[in-house]
Amino acid sequence: MAGVNKVILLGNLGSDPEVRTLPSGGKVVTFSIATSESYNNKEGVRVEQTEWHRIELWDNLANIAEQYLKKGDTAYIEGRIRTEKWTDKENIERTTVKIRANTLQLVGGRRGGESTESGGQSSYAGNSGSSNNYAPKAAPVPMPPPPDLAGGNSDDLPF
Structure with missing residues (x-):
C-alpha cells in the first residue's frame, strides 16, 4: 500500500526558535507556526480560525x-507529519504531533528594511536522501524575452 505524507504550511512564528544541541554535535530547532483562515458562519458573521503547528528542523536547516x-x-x-508517543512524569501516556520540515522558505524582507534579491524570499531544502545534509535551493533562471515576430519573416522561426 502506497501513501503520501506531505505538509505545506505558510504561517507566522509564535515564538523564537528553541535550539537544542545533541551530543553528536547536531542541532534541532523547534517552534510553533500559526496558520489562520477566515470564513462567514451561518449567521453571516466573519470568523477567523487559527491552528498552531509544532515545527521541527534538523542540522543545517x-x-x-x-x-x-x-x-x-x-x-x-514543507515537511511530513510525525506522531510521537511518550509518558510524562505522572506516568500518563501522551501524544505529540510535529511537522518535520525538509524545506524552509523565509518570507518577507530582511530586518533593517533590506530585502533579499529573490523578492524578499530565501529558500532552503533538505536532500531527498536519508542523510540530514541540507543545501540551498537554486534560484530560478530568468527566461529571455520572446523574439519579436511582428517583422513577419517566418524563415527566422526556430521550428
Missing part, C-alpha cells in the same frame, strides 16, 4: 532557522 527566524516572522514550510 536548524542552523538557518536559529540564525534568521524570530517570533512574528512569516515562514513557508
